[in-house]
Amino acid sequence: MTYHPKSDFMRVMMERGYLADCTDYQGLDEALSAGMVTAYIGYDATAKSLHVGHLLNVMMLRWFQKCGHKPITLMGGGTTKVGDPSFRSDERPLLGPDQIAENIEGMKQVFAKYLTYEKGENGALMLDNAEWLDGLNYLEFLRDIGRHFSVNRMLSFESVKSRLDREQSLSFLEFNYMILQAYDFLELNRRYSCVLQMGGSDQWGNIVNGIDLTRRVLDAEIFGLTSPLLTTSDGRKMGKSAGGAVWLNSDMLSPYEFWQFWRNTTDADVGRFLKLYTELPVEECERLGALGGAEINEAKAVLANEVTALCHGREAAEAAQATAREVFEKGGAGDDLPTVELSRDEVAGGISIVQVLVRSGLAKSGKEAKRLISDNGARMGDEALTDPGLMLDAGALQSPVKLSAGKKRHALVKLAE
RNA sequence: GGGUCGGUGGCAGAGUCCGGCUAAUUGCACCUGACUGUAAAUCAGGCGGGGAAACCCACGGUGGUUCAAAUCCAUCCCGGCCCA
Numbered sequence: 001m002t003y004h005p006k007s008d009f010m011r012v013m014m015e016r017g018y019l020a021d022c023t024d025y026q027g028l029d030e031a032l033s034a035g036m037v038t039a040y041i042g043y044d045a046t047a048k049s050l051h052v053g054h055l056l057n058v059m060m061l062r063w064f065q066k067c068g069h070k071p072i073t074l075m076g077g078g079t080t081k082v083g084d085p086s087f088r089s090d091e092r093p094l095l096g097p098d099q100i101a102e103n104i105e106g107m108k109q110v111f112a113k114y115l116t117y118e119k120g121e122n123g124a125l126m127l128d129n130a131e132w133l134d135g136l137n138y139l140e141f142l143r144d145i146g147r148h149f150s151v152n153r154m155l156s157f158e159s160v161k162s163r164l165d166r167e168q169s170l171s172f173l174e175f176n177y178m179i180l181q182a183y184d185f186l187e188l189n190r191r192y193s194c195v196l197q198m199g200g201s202d203q204w205g206n207i208v209n210g211i212d213l214t215r216r217v218l219d220a221e222i223f224g225l226t227s228p229l230l231t232t233s234d235g236r237k238m239g240k241s242a243g244g245a246v247w248l249n250s251d252m253l254s255p256y257e258f259w260q261f262w263r264n265t266t267d268a269d270v271g272r273f274l275k276l277y278t279e280l281p282v283e284e285c286e287r288l289g290a291l292g293g294a295e296i297n298e299a300k301a302v303l304a305n306e307v308t309a310l311c312h313g314r315e316a317a318e319a320a321q322a323t324a325r326e327v328f329e330k331g332g333a334g335d336d337l338p339t340v341e342l343s344r345d346e347v348a349g350g351i352s353i354v355q356v357l358v359r360s361g362l363a364k365s366g367k368e369a370k371r372l373i374s375d376n377g378a379r380m381g382d383e384a385l386t387d388p389g390l391m392l393d394a395g396a397l398q399s400p401v402k403l404s405a406g407k408k409r410h411a412l413v414k415l416a417e
Numbered sequence: 418g419g420g421u422c423g424g425u426g427g428c429a430g431a432g433u434c435c436g437g438c439u440a441a442u443u444g445c446a447c448c449u450g451a452c453u454g455u456a457a458a459u460c461a462g463g464c465g466g467g468g469a470a471a472c473c474c475a476c477g478g479u480g481g482u483u484c485a486a487a488u489c490c491a492u493c494c495c496g497g498c499c500c501a
Contacts, residue, residue: 168497169496169497169498233457260455263455264455264456265456266456266457267454267456267457268456268457270456293454294453294454294456295454296454296456297454297455297456300454300455300456324455327455328455329455352468352469354468354469363448365465365466365467366466366467366468367464367465367466367467368448368464371448371449371463371464372448372449374449374463375448375449375450375462375463376449376450377448377449377450378449388469389469389470390469391469405448405449406448406449406450407449407455408455
């Protein structure tokens with residue numbers, strides 16, 4: 001039997017497939033319908049940009065704000081110094097303060113696209129847990145907070161079990177991560193009356209800890225809600241493209257490549273992804289997702305357009321689509337293709353096609369480029385390349401040249417001015 | 418600090434006792450080709466790096482033994498587990 005939510009937010013979450021679990025559906029639903037609620041999601045600063053794996057949660061915050069509530073994006077400036085061990089088989093390398101600060105700056109760019117941080121009753125807040133974690137006094141913290149945690153219980157969490165079962169060492173530093181995250185929730189409740197933490201289902205244990213702690217210390221009623229860990233329908237983890245991670249920052253992955261990632265969604269995922277990553281009406285998502293045969297390609301383009309528009313703007317989405325049409329439907333080239341400029345110096349004495357393939361990003365190494373050529377996968381201006389020894393000179397690059405690796409990956413090479 | 422096991426290609430994990438046939442078995446991931454719809458499934462091939470090529474480099478680091486070392490020896494670094 002399904003619970004019928006009263007609040008807009010819960011209704012959206014359920015309809016669109018964002019919900020994996022909630023500590024108290026009814027209690028949360030009632031709080032949400034009673035008035036404005038504040039919720040947070042924490043992000044560790046482990047990279048310069050968010051990637052598609054984070055996008056689901058960002059969308060949740062966006063809906064949350066749209067429904068009239070107040071979202072907090074919490075940057076893990078403090079917790080990143082510790083490193084979340086959840087479901088990890090080994091310790092992650094520790095980042096320095098400079099790197100963390102840089103990463104936070106990079107991630108902020110994306111949030112601004114999805115959330116409204118302006119003032120206003122439900123304007124989003126951007127916080128950093130370094131604010132309260134950096135200055136903690138160890139003994140005080142242990143006595144006030146540490147005493148509420150049972151080591152026995154922490155050891156029983158699924159998130160660290162695999163680590164212990166494999167007899168991989170779990171350092172005390174990492175072990176404290178969950179305590180710090182729990183403490184975040186407590187602080188956010190105290191400072192901002194934040195009563196809800198959301199996150200991926202891998203964060204369940206951490207979230208529950210925060211709720212327990214806050215309940216004990218402040219006697220507050222607060223909630224946790226998790227989203228499913230998404231896998232594509234062919235069982236792969238969401239978020240790898242040909243080149244690697246699918247970043248949300250445009251300086252890490254161009255809008256065109258981002259668009260391509262969505263355009264290449266597996267048939268079976270189209271409907272689900274439309275509901276999760278776009279704001280089209282549910283019925284529309286379902287209709288598009290149900291298209292059969294080649295028709296579903298239209299739906300994929302819609303998906304790519306909508307997601308790209310949210311992340312990079314409508315204009316960038318249209319430009320990406322225009323290039324895609326040009327490249328895939330007309331067999332031409334487009335401005336939005338990844339472009340590499342070669343300097344005149346580089347080309348002066350002639351440059352091997354293998355080098356050019358590497359420079360263009362179509363091959364990771366010279367060996368790979370040669371393999372590509374011998375596999376018949378490399379093309380220049382749509383002509384198959386057969387000679388790995390081919391040299392190009394400035395004349396050959398007079399006008400931009402399209403290089404292709406396989407059917408989908410294309411790049412432009414031109415001479416720098 | 419003591420004992421013990423281990424450090425191999427993106428990951429996992431063989432090989433190490435009995436040195437050469439090992440750029441290195443196998444699985445996953447990944448890439449290309451065919452079929453298609455820029456899909457999935459399937460089938461086929463590939464899958465360390467540099468170099469235009471000849472050829473050169475590798476099994477934690479460094480030395481050594483040997484005609485020849487991932488494989489033997491020495492030493493150093495790093496990690497796991499157990500004991501203090």
